[in-house]
Amino acid sequence: MTDPYQYYPTPEALSRKAWAMFKNQQFARVLEPSAGEGHLLRPGPYQYGKRLPIDCIEIDIRKHAVLRDEGYAVVGMDFLQFQSGSVYSHVIMNPPFADGAKHVLKAWEILFDGEIVAILNAETVRNPFSKERQLLLRLIEQHGEVEFLQEMFAGEDAERKTPVDVALVWLKKTSTFEQDILGSILDDLRQDRLEADDLAGEFHLPHELALPNAFIDNAVLMFNAAVEAARQAVVSEARASRYRTMLGKTLGELSGGGISSEDDSSSDAVKRTLFKRYRDLKNRAWASILRSTQVTSRLSSTAQKRLESDFEAVKSLEFTVPNIYGFLQGIIDQQGKIQLSMVCDVFDLITRYHSDNTVFYMGWKSNDKHRALGMRIKTTRFVIPGHATESYQNDLSWESQRMLADFDKVFAMLDGKYEAAVGLESVFRNHFHALRTGQRISGSYFDVRYYPGVGTIHFFPTNKALIDRMNRLVGNHRRWLPPAETKTGNGFWQQFDQAEKLDKAFRTEVSKHGKRDGRRYHFDPFWAVKYGDESERERGNAMLTQAMSTVLANHGIDPDSLLDSDQYGIRQLDWDGLPDSHLTLAS
Structure with missing residues (x-):
């Protein structure tokens, strides 16, 4: 070959x-x-x-x-x-x-x-x-x-x-480096009578380039202009340093009472200085691309951090039009993965802290060593803690606002829209006083109530289909739901759909094995599957799976039954099943 x-x-x-x-x-x-x-x-x-x-x-x-x-x-x-x-x-x-x-x-x-x-x-x-x-x-x-x-x-x-x-x-x-630094001394000396206004007379603020359809080309032109300006500045500073050395030391330096200024105008010194400034300009230029594209305006804060982590390797590349388009094409190629990770991030945030936010269902039986329960976010209400404010504050903290902005981006994306018409971030910004007094305010996808003393925000979904879409996307990704080609019986989807109704019976069954005994609690399987070590997770998962099996059997539901013919339809949902909601790039 x-x-x-x-x-x-x-x-x-x-x-x-x-x-x-x-x-x-x-x-x-x-x-x-x-x-x-x-x-x-x-x-x-x-x-x-x-x-x-x-x-x-x-x-x-x-x-x-x-x-x-x-x-x-x-x-x-x-x-x-x-x-x-x-x-x-x-x-x-x-x-x-x-x-x-x-x-x-x-x-x-x-x-x-x-x-x-x-x-x-x-x-x-x-x-x-x-x-x-x-x-x-x-x-x-x-x-x-x-x-x-x-x-x-x-x-x-x-x-x-x-x-x-x-x-x-x-x-x-x-190069003609020495000549570039020293110039013609006589020519320079002839300029010593110029006034301060004359010295600054040729300086003008650069005009801004305002060509939105050529953003990338203009960014490269601006970067090249900045590099050239930096080069000229470094050479000028080296010339000034050389002249200063030629003039000799000050009286303070000669008498030992001053700090001597060393001449650092060698070719290697200038190259080191130029590289340092070039690297800084290149970092700024790449950051402007990363933060100016329409892609990043629709990324969640966690997805943005992941992209910026990968960006550490990208920003070492020369700042040219082909390299920029190559970087942006890489983002386009990964857009499905990026969007799915954003959905999982918000799902994990909702399910992480408050146990009442989540209900469970029997995960699909596969060839894995241990069968796991799947989790669903409740479609009625969920609570997010950790957002307390003092009476003198007029808004949530920056971190809380970022969380709300992430919710806006993800649920607008699940709805096939670029942004929420009335986002949670704007609800809190425009109605913060009303929310602090206990009023329930509506946004595009949620009604919200806020309890500033304890710092909890209560979310009431107004579009249950979007919560269901999130549950199915995460369930598919984490293999809690059966593969798309599997001819799943009605029993599996019956227990999936009725997870909220069966939740009370499930938790009652779990509590039978976790009652308080004297001053100590028995093993808590909910804690174990989230925070325990490997053996604790295995034990906790076994207890929860057994409890769910008991509840489903009591209700006459068999989650493992298969169909003889393909009646599966579109009960599952993968990323391709979403409405169009594409990441877009600046032209």
């Missing part, structure tokens, strides 16, 4: 030779543009007892996780589209042999001031038949050197062997 990426991991001996070829062993920032799984980087140097920070580019996305696990930052996928080279002092590379010249020329183009070491097919240098190879040969003659090596990919340490000879190329690119 042909390897589309021409992946030949660099043998350790060749990697060490490549690193040793750098003349300047003071590494400010290193780039590896064809990183593979990081073989070339493993002999890389350490500074202050820590591995040197290295940025990687790798076109095969399957290798990104390996690189990140090794501690490298993945900043791009296609090096030939990469632009942010000015922050690097060194580039080390083992590019695809067929395109070696093109990759070295790209590195030379984007590098501001620094060294390049490249492992190439020897024929790339020996046989300069193309314009790219001819240009590379001229660069080597004028700015570098080359060493030819034999059988480096044929030794025992070669993971993928090939008899090809290699050319180890070194190039040094020197």
Whole structure:
């Protein structure tokens, strides 16, 4: 099978030779543009007892996780589209042999001031038949050197062997850095009579870009402008530092009473400063994408945190239009998973704290070791504690408001709408005083009552079908409900539908085995299945399952019966059964 990426991991001996070829062993920032799984980087140097920070580019996305696990930052996928080279002092590379010249020329183009070491097919240098190879040969003659090596990919340490000879190329690119910093001293001195107003005369606030249909393109343009402004600022600061040093010390410094200001305008120092500012700008730019899309406005707070956790890896990528669309496409591809996780988050919040919020039913019998009970949220009322306020407060806490906003997003999504017409968050914001005095206020999906002293909010569902939809989605996901292809008998769905009616009898049956005995309580199975260790959960689940079996038998219900013919219909509900409620992205 042909390897589309021409992946030949660099043998350790060749990697060490490549690193040793750098003349300047003071590494400010290193780039590896064809990183593979990081073989070339493993002999890389350490500074202050820590591995040197290295940025990687790798076109095969399957290798990104390996690189990140090794501690490298993945900043791009296609090096030939990469632009942010000015922050690097060194580039080390083992590019695809067929395109070696093109990759070295790209590195030379984007590098501001620094060294390049490249492992190439020897024929790339020996046989300069193309314009790219001819240009590379001229660069080597004028700015570098080359060493030819034999059988480096044929030794025992070669993971993928090939008899090809290699050319180890070194190039040094020197910028007009000193001239950029110092400028023309005489020209600058002629400006010393300018007034303060003249000095600020060319400064104007930048115009805002207001093109909503080109948000991503404008974000990249703004980012590039910010990077260029930062570059100019860093160079200007370095010039100022150099001038200050040329003027000499202050009287306070000469007499030992002042703090001496050191000149930090070297090329490596400027690169470190520029990289720090570049990284900050890139973090801000990616965050603006994450928080400006219509996707995030419809994510619950927990789903947002999960996305931001994944975002830590994404934000290391170069901030370009293709990378942004790739990130957003990944969100689209996962939208069903994201939405289902949001439903489960709210379900777990409702069922976590208050035992009266939940009723139980017999979960479907499967091949699992232990049969489990399923849980349903009550369609009549449920209570959420932990939201107390003082008499002087005019609104709920920020955390409580986030919870209500999550409810609004999830139930609007279950209803196939982008947002609730009258959300819980707006109900509390607009009617907080009335709620504090005990009034019952209506929103789109719930009536609510609030008890500020004890901090409980009572929810009365106005659309029981949405609660049922949530119960079925979570039941399917957690395998409490039977698989869609199973021909389930009426007994299972009878006990599922009547769970609230059977709840009192079920809890009475459970209490027979958990009555108080003197000063101690017997084993509490409800607590055990939520908070116990593995053995306690198994014991608790067995007790609850037995109690439910007894109740169902007393009511003549067999949850395990199967149909002879397919009468199952659409009693189950998976995510595809929901009304349209899609995550959408900014154009």
